[in-house]
Amino acid sequence: MTARIGVVLFPGSNCEHDAVEAVEKLGGQAEILWHGDRSASGVDAIILPGGFAHGDYLRPGAIARFSPIMTAVEAFARDGGPVVGICNGFQVLTEAHLLPGALQKNRGLTFLCQTVEIEVASDQSVLTSGISPGTRLRVPINHFEGNYTCDQRTLDELVGEGRVVLRYVDNPNGSVGDIAGISNPAGNVVGLMPHPERAVDPLLGSEDGAVLLRALLSVAEAVVVPADAGTTTANS
Amino acid sequence: MQGHIHRALGLTDDEADSIESLLGRPPNHLELAMYAVMWSEHCSYKSSRVHLKRLPTEGERVLVGPGENAGVVDAGDGLAVALRIESHNHPSAIEPYQGAATGVGGILRDIFTMGARPIALMDPLRFGDPADPRSRWIATGVISGISGYGNSVGVPTVGGEIVFDECYGDNPLVNVLCCGVLPKDRLVLGRASGEGNLAVLLGSTTGRDGIGGVSVLASAGFSDDADTEAAKRPNVQVGDPYEEKRLIEACLQLLDESLVVGIQDLGGAGLTCATSETASRGGVGMDVNVAAVPRREPGMEPWEVMTSESQERMLAIVTPGSLPRAMEVCERWEVRAAVVGRVTGGGRLRILDGWDGPVLADVPASTLHEDAPVYERPIRVPADLAVRRADGASRLPDPAPREAADHVLGMLSDPAWVYRQYDHQLFLNTVVAPGGDAALLRLAGPGVPPGPCPKAIALSTDGNSRWCALDPRLGTALVVAESALNVACVGAVPIALVNCLNFGNPEHPETMWQLSEAIDGMAEACRALAIPVIGGNVSLYNESRGRDIDPTPVVATLGLVDHLRGRPPGAQLVAGNTIVVVGPPDGDTSLSGSKWAKEIHGHTGGTLPAIDYPAHQRLLTLVADLVGEGAVEGVHDVSDGGLALALAEMAVSGGAGFTVDAPVGYSIFAEGPSRVLLSVVSDRVPALVARAQQVELRAEVLGQAGGRDMVIAGRLELGLEDATRAWRGALPRALALTGQ
Numbered sequence: 022m023t024a025r026i027g028v029v030l031f032p033g034s035n036c037e038h039d040a041v042e043a044v045e046k047l048g049g050q051a052e053i054l055w056h057g058d059r060s061a062s063g064v065d066a067i068i069l070p071g072g073f074a075h076g077d078y079l080r081p082g083a084i085a086r087f088s089p090i091m092t093a094v095e096a097f098a099r100d101g102g103p104v105v106g107i108c109n110g111f112q113v114l115t116e117a118h119l120l121p122g123a124l125q126k127n128r129g130l131t132f133l134c135q136t137v138e139i140e141v142a143s144d145q146s147v148l149t150s151g152i153s154p155g156t157r158l159r160v161p162i163n164h165f166e167g168n169y170t171c172d173q174r175t176l177d178e179l180v181g182e183g184r185v186v187l188r189y190v191d192n193p194n195g196s197v198g199d200i201a202g203i204s205n206p207a208g209n210v211v212g213l214m215p216h217p218e219r220a221v222d223p224l225l226g227s228e229d230g231a232v233l234l235r236a237l238l239s240v241a242e243a244v245v246v247p248a249d250a251g252t253t254t255a256n257s
Numbered sequence: 258m259q260g261h262i263h264r265a266l267g268l269t270d271d272e273a274d275s276i277e278s279l280l281g282r283p284p285n286h287l288e289l290a291m292y293a294v295m296w297s298e299h300c301s302y303k304s305s306r307v308h309l310k311r312l313p314t315e316g317e318r319v320l321v322g323p324g325e326n327a328g329v330v331d332a333g334d335g336l337a338v339a340l341r342i343e344s345h346n347h348p349s350a351i352e353p354y355q356g357a358a359t360g361v362g363g364i365l366r367d368i369f370t371m372g373a374r375p376i377a378l379m380d381p382l383r384f385g386d387p388a389d390p391r392s393r394w395i396a397t398g399v400i401s402g403i404s405g406y407g408n409s410v411g412v413p414t415v416g417g418e419i420v421f422d423e424c425y426g427d428n429p430l431v432n433v434l435c436c437g438v439l440p441k442d443r444l445v446l447g448r449a450s451g452e453g454n455l456a457v458l459l460g461s462t463t464g465r466d467g468i469g470g471v472s473v474l475a476s477a478g479f480s481d482d483a484d485t486e487a488a489k490r491p492n493v494q495v496g497d498p499y500e501e502k503r504l505i506e507a508c509l510q511l512l513d514e515s516l517v518v519g520i521q522d523l524g525g526a527g528l529t530c531a532t533s534e535t536a537s538r539g540g541v542g543m544d545v546n547v548a549a550v551p552r553r554e555p556g557m558e559p560w561e562v563m564t565s566e567s568q569e570r571m572l573a574i575v576t577p578g579s580l581p582r583a584m585e586v587c588e589r590w591e592v593r594a595a596v597v598g599r600v601t602g603g604g605r606l607r608i609l610d611g612w613d614g615p616v617l618a619d620v621p622a623s624t625l626h627e628d629a630p631v632y633e634r635p636i637r638v639p640a641d642l643a644v645r646r647a648d649g650a651s652r653l654p655d656p657a658p659r660e661a662a663d664h665v666l667g668m669l670s671d672p673a674w675v676y677r678q679y680d681h682q683l684f685l686n687t688v689v690a691p692g693g694d695a696a697l698l699r700l701a702g703p704g705v706p707p708g709p710c711p712k713a714i715a716l717s718t719d720g721n722s723r724w725c726a727l728d729p730r731l732g733t734a735l736v737v738a739e740s741a742l743n744v745a746c747v748g749a750v751p752i753a754l755v756n757c758l759n760f761g762n763p764e765h766p767e768t769m770w771q772l773s774e775a776i777d778g779m780a781e782a783c784r785a786l787a788i789p790v791i792g793g794n795v796s797l798y799n800e801s802r803g804r805d806i807d808p809t810p811v812v813a814t815l816g817l818v819d820h821l822r823g824r825p826p827g828a829q830l831v832a833g834n835t836i837v838v839v840g841p842p843d844g845d846t847s848l849s850g851s852k853w854a855k856e857i858h859g860h861t862g863g864t865l866p867a868i869d870y871p872a873h874q875r876l877l878t879l880v881a882d883l884v885g886e887g888a889v890e891g892v893h894d895v896s897d898g899g900l901a902l903a904l905a906e907m908a909v910s911g912g913a914g915f916t917v918d919a920p921v922g923y924s925i926f927a928e929g930p931s932r933v934l935l936s937v938v939s940d941r942v943p944a945l946v947a948r949a950q951q952v953e954l955r956a957e958v959l960g961q962a963g964g965r966d967m968v969i970a971g972r973l974e975l976g977l978e979d980a981t982r983a984w985r986g987a988l989p990r991a992l993a994l995t996g997q
Contacts, residue, residue: 032506032591033499035411038703039685073409076499132404132678163408163680219682222822224699226690 024241026216027054027064029094029110031085036071036107036218039179043145044068047231047239054090061093065240066103068146069094069110071163071216081109081124081166082116091117103147103240104210108164111212118246120212121179122171124164128195132165136227139189139201139215143183147240148206148211148233155184158229160215162193167214169203187213266293272630279624287608287618290560291625294526295533298364298797301629304763305795308776316751316789325407326367326447326522327437328791330753332817336700337444338714339373339437342757344796348493353398357431358406358496364435364570366522369505370571372445372512374704375436376684377696378407380417380656381718381757381811382675385426389557392421392779395429396845397992402496404678409498414679415687415696418718419672421991427801432757432794434718434813438704443512447521448539449574449600456532456543457580458599459587460504460570463528464553467494467566498571500592507590508571516583529563529625531572532598533606536622542601543622548611549597558593559608559617574600583824607948625953636773637766645727648862650848661925662975664857665905665967668898669980670987688713688821694746694894695814699821715816716751720759721897722807723864727850729771729808731865733778738873740814741786742894745877746933747825748884749816754783756793756812763803765799771808772797775953779810785870786877807817818885826886826936828893828963830904834936836917837945839879840898841872842955846929847862852897853926853948866929873931875952880933888945891936891962901925901973903934908967909984911936913954914977916959916968925972936962 028040030053041051054061056074074085074089085091091113098104098119106114112232127133141156143147171179176198179185187202194214202213217230263273266289276284276292284292298304314322320337321329345360361378368375380403385392396419407414412435436864449456463522465521511517519539521531528545536543547559553567575583580596601607606622611616656664676691689697695717700710719740724732741751756779761768772795783790799806830836848854849863883889895903900920908914919925935956937945942958949956967975 032503033409035502035683039683042685042702072411073499073502076497078499079398131401132408132680134408134680134682135677161682163682165408216682219685222685224688225682225685226820226824 022242024049024065024238025063026051026241027061027067027092029054029056029067029069029091030243031056031074031088033074033076034070035074036216039218040068040070043221043234046143046221047234056088056090059089059093061090061097065244066237067094067097069106069113071108071110074109074113082112084112086117095119096155098210099208101207101244103237103244105148105237106212107218108214111214112166114210114212119210121175122169122207124166125168125170126166127168133193134161134163135163135235137193137215139187140190142185144210145183146186146208148213148237150236152232152236152239157190158232159220159227160217160230161219162215164214167196168194171197171199184207186211187215262291263293266290267297268293272296275630276512279628280620282300285618287560287563288620290564291529291618291620292531295625296629300526302531302795303630304632304634304797305758305772306631307633308421308773309793311776311780312790313780313784314732314790319789319791320444322467323792326370328423328753328755329371329444330791330815331441332700332712333819334710334712335441336705336712337441338438338815339368339371339439340753340755340813340815341367341792342432342434342755344757344759345431346428346759346796346799346829347435349399350395350428352366352493353395354402354405355493355495357399357402359494359568359733360431360433361403361406362496362498362501363524363914364433365410365501366507366571368435368437369508370447370520370522371437371439373439374509375412375435375437375505375685375717376704377436377698378414379716379813380414381720382417383420383425383430383809384423385429386423387421388506393778393992398753399429399431400675400678406496406498408680410502411683413681413683413687415681415698416691416716416718418720419675422722424722424807428799428806429527430759430799430809430878432811436716438700440706441751445512445520447535447984448519449520449535449543450539451576452541452600452602453577454600455575456600457573457575457579457583458550458570458597459507459573459592459594461497461500461567462551462553463562463565464567465557465561465565468561468564494566494568496568498974503590503592504569504571507587507592510586511573511583514582516579516586516620517573517575521572523570523572525566527563527565533622533625535572535574536606537626537820540604542603542605543598544601544609545598545608546609546612546615548614551593551595559610563608605963632767632802634763635766636770638770639767645862646864647721650851650860650863653848653854653858653860655924658972658974661973664853665901665973665975666979668852668856668902669905669984671984672988674988688824689747694743695816697747697749697825707857713818713821715747715818716742716813717743718811718813719743720809720811722809722969723852723855723861724850725775725810726807726861727863728865729774730778733775733810734782734868735865735930736810737779737782737786737812738868739896740812741788741877742933744816745880746884746892746894748881749818750881751788751814751877752817753791753815754788755791756794756810757764757807758793758810759796759799759811761800764807768805775808775810777842786874804891822885823887823995826890826892827910828907829891830907830913830915830936831911832963834890834911834962835939835942835961836915836959837935837937837956838932839935839949839954840876840932840958841869843933844929844967846927848921848924848927850924851899870951872954875954876931876933877951879949879952888941889935889937893934895932895934896928899924899926899928901969905967905980907934907936908977909981913962914964914966915960916963916964918970919972924970933955
């Protein structure tokens with residue numbers, strides 16, 4: 022069955038078109054989830070796309086985490102549904118405490134838009150399932166606040182539990198442990214700074230992002246999420 | 258008393274008299290303020306209009322030419338492309354970050370006003386000598402502002418230029434281009450129609466920021482008094498990209514649902530401009546209730562509300578029947594919307610305090626928009642021109658190979674430090690990213706109806722103040738030719754051009770001579786190459802401390818690829834390839850006006866190389882065809898720095914050195930309009946040579962690509978690693994940045 026991927030649209034998101042296009046190019050079915058809705062029912066996986074949700078004037082993701090849709094995202098994730106936050110989506114997931122740590126300003130204190138090499142560090146996540154650890158991929162980054170940080174204990178846990186899912190080969194932003202992407206303990210919630218949806222067509226320079234998104238689509242097709250997952254109570 | 262007021266608002270005594278005779282009575286203060294902003298140089302083009310008429314503006318593909326918010330061309334298959342370029346020079350000189358940021362915001366609104374979704378930005382930038390800390394402050398601030406606003410608002414910045422020259426010291430040139438795409442049948446124009454229709458102000462609240470920006474800032478030069486300049490800072494607006502992002506989405510949805518009959522952005526001269534222009538273009542009048550305008554702060558006077566340049570605002574003309582749904586759309590996007598005006602018959606623009614309140618101003622709308630004075634300012638050839646032209650660069654000493662290597666190292670510069678700070682990939686359209694000869698974008702993604710579209714567009718922005726200072730007419734023609742060649746290098750055919758004419762003080766007759774000559778040169782080249790001019794912007798009073806900038810007309814050329822088959826090869830050498838230079842058999846070149854003469858020797862005299870338009874046209878076609886067919890593995894036009902720099906740039910991009918013969922008859926640093934370097938698989942060379950010959954061009958084999966050295970026999974010897982290091986480090990080093 023075709024995987025149905027919900028792409029959350031906050032005001033200020035700007036990568037939602039790209040996420041939808043990439044999912045559909047790879048054979049999935051995408052639909053926009055509006056930030057003001059409280060339900061995410063009927064989707065097999067959720068992508069929180071890149072952009073500047075609510076302007077990100079306070080701190081990236083700090084306001085978006087209070088959007089009504091986030092209660093649905095949290096419920097969906099709790100029920101084991103695959104949730105992937107890309108760039109701003111990763112920042113939202115850390116602000117929502119669905120993932121540990123935080124994203125601070127890049128080491129060089131400038132925005133960085135460039136293609137980087139990343140390495141799959143664990144296959145125990147919905148985004149890397151079935152991909153051999155050590156696989157190297159060329160995928161663009163596009164962020165000012167992508168420098169992942171956390172306390173030592175969290176870092177030890179992430180590393181020890183195989184929850185560092187992607188690492189930079191040549192760290193562009195100062196992230197601790199060269200971390201480009203992490204997962205929650207169950208592996209169903211993943212945040213990453215690189216943009217796999219920008220690398221799904223050789224015309225644009227790389228198809229390597231498709232490797233990750235295909236893995237997500239396979240998982241989404243297979244996972245049986247309870248029909249009422251992602252629905253919270255009482256929004257008339 | 259009145260005299261002091263009009264002068265303080267930037268109007269001359271004669272202009273104040275004209276206003277009085279148009280109205281048949283003395284204007285009140287509010288009316289005077291409205292005329293002052295609308296008749297400013299920035300809004301009225303009063304010094305340049307007589308010259309601009311000489312530009313060719315028509316062509317088969319032109320749907321909308323100059324005079325509207327943006328030019329629009331037919332891209333075929335039901336698609337249209339909107340293009341507009343503007344300057345934000347003066348605001349950026351005063352407050353670099355916000356000046357540049359609001360320049361981006363303003364140009365975006367011009368594009369979605371036409372019904373187009375903005376899909377790409379470009380920023381041609383010019384700053385003073387980076388050795389001057391103030392220039393570095395301006396440059397880094399401007400780049401941060403473009404990055405901060407453009408990335409957040411969600412429109413990719415796909416290219417531009419960065420040029421340093423001491424003439425831009427206190428007066429940087431911050432030009433910004435925006436390109437949008439729309440289904441051809443959705444084209445909308447900024448005009449009001451239908452008596453009883455409503456004018457709805459969308460977006461931000463109106464504050465005291467930017468009051469008189471067009472008259473006080475953009476239409477006057479800078480003094481050398483730091484306090485005076487610092488005091489102008491409140492005339493610079495502050496940008497809010499999040500507001501703009503929501504405004505874009507809301508306006509495009511309003512247009513998708515056919516809820517507006519006309520729409521206009523609020524830029525320079527704010528509400529006065531938007532209301533008078535929409536009414537004037539539509540041949541109607543408008544009542545504006547100034548009390549209904551949502552305000553940012555209490556106590557604002559009506560004239561402040563009417564001339565404020567607060568950003569992120571649009572004026573939509575809506576039928577009363579569509580109003581409820583239009584308000585719903587705005588609410589969904591959290592965009593503020595207030596009915597502030599009513600379309601009336603009779604052509605008067607009336608400003609009211611409350612719908613039934615007192616009339617504060619009452620003027621014929623068209624007089625603000627169309628009756629601005631037109632000046633035929635005096636023109637004078639600069640006194641030193643003949644002397645400068647007689648001083649050719651051929652007298653400069655020919656460098657030895659090691660010396661030439663130092664010259665190449667000194668001129669190589671990779672712009673990556675700049676464009677890495679811009680999101681240049683959003684919307685999945687960017688096939689050729691910044692750093693190439695031109696940007697190349699697929700026509701897909703948002704704004705384009707679903708379904709496969711094989712088309713692509715190319716964009717290149719170009720300017721050359723060295724050439725234009727020496728010969729504004731030929732220099733500008735050469736700039737047009739180079740811009741067209743840049744789009745050909747990514748496989749596209751040039752179909753339209755917009756210009757941003759950055760000049761000094763129009764009250765100096767020499768400046769007006771430069772402007773007039775530049776326009777003639779542009780007209781000549783555009784006619785000869787069949788490229789219509791679909792829009793433009795004139796920025797005058799670019800001067801500080803009494804010195805005008807060198808004339809800097811910037812052009813942006815739009816190219817079209819009907820069927821994109823793959824990625825163009827890029828400006829690179831591929832090891833093992835043969836290197837070929839293609840051009841007219843007797844193409845002219847010159848060291849005069851070259852980058853080498855100026856940067857290495859500080860020499861700026863002589864005469865520029867001539868251009869053979871028919872040969873240039875044949876070269877454009879040949880190059881675009883070769884790229885489209887995938888017949889070459891590397892392609893780069895020979896421009897700044899001549900053959901030596903073009904080869905060096907291709908070498909560092911491709912990671913391959915070269916060994917070539919010295920060209921016969923010209924210097925390795927000489928510049929000329931119609932030459933392209935190709936990196937070609939060796940067994941394809943004979944066919945290429947024959948093919949060039951068929952169209953009366955010459956393809957000359959220079960040598961081979963490969964190895965770790967860059968050698969032009971007897972002229973240049975340089976290591977590839979040294980060149981690569983110099984190329985990468987030049988910009989961060991110039992801007993005194995470390996660790997980048």
